[in-house]
Amino acid sequence: MIMPASVPVDSPAVQSELTRYLPPVWDPIIEKDIDGPNSLPLRIDRENPMLGRYSAARRVARTLYLGSAPTQDATKKGLEDRQIKLGCVQPGETSGTFGDALRKLADQATYLYVDGSRYWYATQPSVNRLAEERASGITWRT
Numbered sequence: 001m002i003m004p005a006s007v008p009v010d011s012p013a014v015q016s017e018l019t020r021y022l023p024p025v026w027d028p029i030i031e032k033d034i035d036g037p038n039s040l041p042l043r044i045d046r047e048n049p050m051l052g053r054y055s056a057a058r059r060v061a062r063t064l065y066l067g068s069a070p071t072q073d074a075t076k077k078g079l080e081d082r083q084i085k086l087g088c089v090q091p092g093e094t095s096g097t098f099g100d101a102l103r104k105l106a107d108q109a110t111y112l113y114v115d116g117s118r119y120w121y122a123t124q125p126s127v128n129r130l131a132e133e134r135a136s137g138i139t140w141r142t
Contacts, residue, residue, distance in 0.1 A: 004063040006062075007066060009034055009062050010037070015027070023123065033061065035062055040061075041060070041101075042058060044105065044108070051097065056097050056101035057101040059087075060105060061105060064112070068120035069121060077113070077120040078119050080119075
């Protein structure tokens, strides 16, 4: 069975096919927040051996992208956390590992939005992430 988490979004052929009907703005978002050699999920997996063992952050990001990019203009955006886990977890794995990866992504991803138990990627940086990034570049004088 092919699950959303197992789709190699970083493969040029796959990415091209997946973004064919989406605006071109998705390409840099994929590279930064979803799947690629310098992406946040890959960094999270490398920094956390328990998550990296399962490529949990990458699998969560892939599932989120495949479930949320097509619903960009829908009134009810994104996926619930249980749907994300369903798209990731394989037999013998615990869903908690993917819940941890989802929380880390929600804390650090630039284009990931959260509303209650719903998560989605958008083409605009989240306001909280944008504020954090700008604040980190400010030098305070005392």
